[in-house]
Amino acid sequence: MSAYRVHRNSQRIDSQSPLKFTFDGKQMQGFAGDTLASALIANGVKLIGRSFKYGRPRGIIGHGSEEPNALIQLETGAYTVPDLKATQVELYHGLSATTTTGFPSLHFDLKGMAGTFARFMPPGFYYKTFMGPVKAAWPLYEKMIRMAAGYGRAPVEADPEYYDHLHHHVDVLVVGGGACGLWAATLAGRAGLKTLLVDEQNEAGGWMLSDASARIDGKPAMQWVNERLAELDSLGNVTVLRRTTAFALHEQNLVQALELCQDHLPIGSRNPGQPRQRLHKIRAHHVVLAAGAIERPLVYGNNDRPGVMTAAAGQTYLNRYGVAVGRNVLLMTHNDAAYDAARDLAEAGSRVTLIDTRLRGAADWRQQQAKQAGVELMLGYGIAQVHGKTAVSGAQLVQLDPFTNTVRGKGPRLSADSILSSGGLTSTVHLFCHNTGRPYWKEESLSFVVPDEGRQGISCAGAITGRWELSSALAQTHAATSAMLAGFGRSTHGDCPQGDEHEVAATRRLFRVPDGLAEGHGAKAFVDFQNDVSAADIHLAVRENYRSIEHVKRYTALGFGTDQGKLSNVNGFAIAAEALGKPISAVGTTTYRPAYTPVTFGALAGSHKADTFEPRRYTAMQASHLKRGALFETVGQWMRPWYFPQGKETMHQAVDRECLATRNSVGVMDASTLGKIDVKGPDAREFLNRIYSNAWSKLDPGKCRYGLMLDENGMVMDDGVTACIADDHFHMTTTTGGAARVLNWLERWHQTEWPELQVRFTSTTDHWSTTAVVGPKSRAVLQKLCSDIDLSAENFKFMDWREGTVAGVPAKVFRISFSGELAYEINVDACYGHYIWEQVMAAGDEFGITPYGTETMHVLRAEKGFIIVGQDTDGSMTPMDLAMGWAVGMKKPFSFLGKRSLSRSDTVRSDRKQLVGLYTEDPKVVLTEGAQILSTPDATPPAAMQGHVTSSYHSAFLGRSIAMAVLKGGSQRSGDTVYVWAQGKMHPAKVVSSVFVDQEGVRQHA
Amino acid sequence: MFQLHCPHCGATREEEEFSYAGEAYIARPANPEEASDAEWGDYLFMRKNTRGWFWEQWQHTAGCRKVFVVKRHTASYQIAGSWTLAEGKAHYLKESEA
Amino acid sequence: MPNFQPYLQSPLVNFNLPAETVPADSSQQVRANELPLLGYIAIRGELADAAIAAAVSSVTGASVPAAGQFSTGDAGVLVWVSPDELLLVTRRAELAQRLAAFEAAFAGLFAHAVDNSGGLTCLSLSGSEHVTVLRHMGVYDFESLAVGQAVSTVLGKAGGTVLRLEDDGVFLIIRRSFADYLWLLLRKVCTPYRFAVAKLAESGSHPLLRLLDKQHAAPARKAVTA
């Protein structure tokens, strides 16, 4: 065991609060404030996973969201989460985690064996093979590939926790709670702006949490951080959200941020009343990006061995978590900053050798400090190759040429239990780039960075601009924030905080540490750890002409992982640039896309789940339907009674009973879901003439008419009955699913095309409850409820409507029929809907009144050949196709919507599909809705399909089956025999009229 | 996700309140019966589909239900402004001429 | 004809809120309840037209509110919906009288009133976290909704109009068929807070509460349970 706990004054763990946890079933202990990663390291765990492609042993390499290797499965059962980065999991008591890779086990891994053949598995190797020996072999190969891929396991139980969304509208959103973000928030807060600061970590402070020696305004940086937090806390206009990651930035500064509300708590002590995670949707006038920077490693041979880390990680584990990552540490750097890590580790008792790739090393004061702490300095060297297999055992050094990145000579072989490297910082530019922003290559910072001046609505502050020295990062933050405040017309309160000024020596421009061999000949030097992309792989991609950086990414999978290349991208771009012989700036970056770090699906969904996934709309009669045992059908968002089974009835039994009761006596149906639109104004009639295919000029008050609505393409889009209330006033009904669409349709035509027409549309769908009383006894039922309307056949005719009272309630009664029976639709204020329904039921009792649902409604209307838009039509049917030419007023003066389309060459073809009725030869056979129709019994593919069955039922009234269908040239094929085919079964049927019951209309006119 | 300004409500609201309503100012032929099949097809289906500054209609479906026009850049997603149908038309015509 | 005894049911009748109602107190972070069975009249007409505005005022006793606002008058609360639409929330008992008055006042004008009383209901939402709860449900900047303002916006996947009459709370006007969904959603987003179906405040001169018909507030008459 090489890593060990030390005490550091800077540490953020509470050594008084030990926590027990298990990893791969082994009991371990950590402390409050630990991450799973820091606790694992402290427990001596090095091997944490196997690599994706080669099964190489891997350990923890980073300390935050950049971690590519330590993907673990947290917890089991319903609480399990795959692929969490151990570096971002806060330790809690009782936590259990397992590795996600290694088969059959982490220590004995078959893929690892296959890794022996790694040299034959370059990038894209699967594109080049698995194509033979026979085609059929590929599924087997694929199965193996799939089994070998993937990290954690998807949960298989429903999520026991919940999520919600919270919307914010703020003046300023600050992303990042490091020194710079805190200062920006302080200035915004002091200026009185409504400010929100988010930081992904459990504590604010950013790098200051790791850098024990930093000072601001002459005091320890963390003291300054705590003062800032206290001040922000005291300002009423500032909110600080911890454990909250801004993961996407969208148009007009809409930022999505994920707050982990309870993930840091033991499962047993989570509050079920609080969400597990919360998605914040923040609309900010101005965003300050202070997301900082992430240290990248250098690229060198076997740089993926467990025990290899970034220098920043080593420094963080030490200073923040009180864990020294090794007793015998090698640290390779090309910059000054990493000396601090070496110094701190040495101070804490580790043996540290600092390998500076620069011949002259760091600024004197840093070299002195390091030496004083006991660090051994080796200048002008680099690590060619790491030794050790499942753990670091040492490294082979080479002497570097001081000017070119080549090897000048051999170096010593050193033993070590831990190897750190620093390849400089990479600015966290992601959010800036989510909506078109592009970073630029700043050579002096050796990083892609964002501009100091930000852009419209966005300021950039601190390390994100490539400022690695605290003093200059703060100075830039101060300037950028002041400029932002000026934009708000506010002034800046406070002087720029001062970081210590240091002398710094120049960085060495180095990404890939040379090993003296041609690329691809030496040990694998990894760039992207999660996807096993080595420096040689990038060269190979370029050699094979995958030269665009996007091709390099896609061919090698560079940056494709769950870390999205936070450690690897810049090294990858630099190596590609070298292979291409181009400057890095000309290579550019791949595209930064959300999410900055992964986001739980559940959090994205929020409360749009289960019973609130999508509205369920109910009518006022819902309780009545439930009481009578209705089963429901979803129609659009509405829940409509489907049928009302009694006892053990099947649907067909129930529907037969409902149909017969209605045809023979009386049935009742809830028609409230139909869309209703009040159309009123002097030009209402003209408007209807334009919007409907049929004519409205002569419809008198007191009368109703069925109307067909076409789209401009001439196809039927909706239908319904419209009643004339007064000369300038109509009550329009639409299909249940079409209500909103039709209202918007009317509004758009009126507003955009005919604003001169004086007419207005008001939705009254919810206002009216509609009870349809249907059947020969419907008049008798109504007579019991209604004294002020003359219900006699002569005075209240089919397609009339009357106003009066029903059961003492003001009502509009329409004598319309969707069943071909004598029928009335009672419309009342929906608050009376339940009452009226129950009154009708009571009044109908003596006639055996029978409630029925949509299924019976469908049978009754099909018996009459009435269409249902959306079932008998599919957006390709004209009124003529539906044999409804009678509903087209070709002589109307205004060219109504869709009219012109009806005369196009294709639309007037006589062999279009037209609506017909079908009688099966065997009356017991109920055709399948959706069955295809053939002219001959030969169904050999490709068979010439003639049309299909749109509606098909057993008609209890007729004692046989009936069907509606659309058939090529159907209007001329009456009497033909056709062959109806569905799922291998064929039934002959005869083409007949689609009106099966009461062709003369006697019943509805009764 | 856009914030759109509804000139009727005089308020800037989130995209979720609105429905996109297509290219603005497509003129319906005054005499459809006189249009050829090709002209009618053009009116029905052919669209500018501009990459760049584009005049489009939105309807404030969750608010005032009014249709209005927005001038939006379809590649950068910048929004230059929004107007009532009547007000916008003058700007639109001026730009179309230019 | 038998002696009919019509009863009215509010859209939320199936939740039987009266049975759940407890006295309001300050420990409740979110309080909600229904103001059942009010009268709702959509007024359609160009509001910029002085004659129409005058007619509206004459019937309602309220001035025509500016965009995004509401006003109050004898007849109740008058909410701006669009440049050619207002919503009058009034006493249910006065519906017929109001509708007739509009008809008379709009004679000769291109304007009219449409009864929508069956189609809408009103919720009161108050308590220290009531704005937070709205922020869970909808994208609108509810913190900016000042007293006197009304906004029609989306709440979850439904629409709704939110009115702020006073600092402590808002009123939501929602559609009947979405009421069930919105109530479920409201209860869901209130999970983190102490929630109560709380007794509505004494009406006094409160412009909305005083529209409540005491007679209908009696649960037994309303909630014909199924």
Next chain:
Amino acid sequence: MANRYSFWSLLKHGLKHHETWQPAWRTPQLKPRYDVIIIGGGGHGLATAYYLAKNHGVKNVAVLEKGYLGGGNTARNTTIVRSNYLWDESAHLYEHALKLWEGLSQELNFNVMFSQRGVMNLGHTLQDMRDIERRVNANVLNGIDGVILSPKEIQDIVPLMDVSASTRFPVMGASYQPRGGVARHDAVAWGFARGASELGVDLIEQCEVTGMIIEDGRIKGVHTTQGDVFADRVGCVAAGSTSTLAKMAGVRLPLESHPLQAFVSESMKPCLDTVVMSNAVHGYVSQSDKGELVIGAGIDSYLGYGQRGSPHVIEHTAAAIIELFPSFSRVRLNRQWGGIVDVAPDACPIIGKSPVKGLYFNCGWGTGGFKATPGSGHVFAHTIANDAPHPLNAAFALDRFSTGHLIDEHGAAGVAH
């Protein structure tokens, strides 16, 4: 000459540290004149060039690509391949493509990882089930495989799906095309690129077409960012950018370009072995060979050339996936992106001649053209080579928008991906 790819070639080159691999395609200089210019180096454009050279002997061809090859929608799609379309015209076209897919890896000597793991379209309402019935019957009668599955059968194939009756959109059944599946999108572009290049086609990247050279109603060539190039025949295969190019030629098209978004989860062990699509709930998902769930979101309603859309669309899709797969609630989104899809009014492609002689368009594939890639290239090459459509694309001509002979695949075909 490019290397032949095989297991043995990997061994051979591996022993030589992979230093001996040839470029997958050549990087030629742009010539001043070609027989045919293809605008757009996506899957369709590259396939067109490949088949022009392979089947029609037209080898003096340039593919002009403004960015990098395969970087348009080809790089962004959810890779669903199926042929179970409703109408005869589209069914035959997509089935033609599917048959080509079945031999494509061998044809190209490039493993496009075509994985026939089956595609399921769920039905949640009675009308969905009618539509499914109609479509599956039509498919079978057209010689396309398809069956209807019961909820129980669905559950057996996709154990993690919630098929209980209590959900908001209960799963009532599904259509299932076993021969459908997914393929590796990038490999398709690269495979065709390599194949075409080997046959002599010049692939020119970073070459944006900025104008058309037209004389007397005939195409003569194009202006590009690399200079003018001449050819008597030009095929435009630019997906979301088609309208922009058509405008250069003075051609009006019935297209709208919308953002269409997708996202992937983190990579997980195999947990979903089929492609699952749902129209009513509006989500579709498969798991890639690498292990991430690949999920398609809804189309954004507005025009957008930004390759990004609105976040609430993604949120709704995540909700839809959880509705279908409640246990995926704790799975995490890794990356989201968008493409620009060119949608035609009838959700069907436009393939054929244009009013400008020698200028051909292949566009309108909208949200679902990846699956057609080989078939589209095949018939388009035929169209260009013969100046007349292949029988399979004759119905997809531009004139259908004036005759009214639309092939409306909207409702009937389910989510059109």
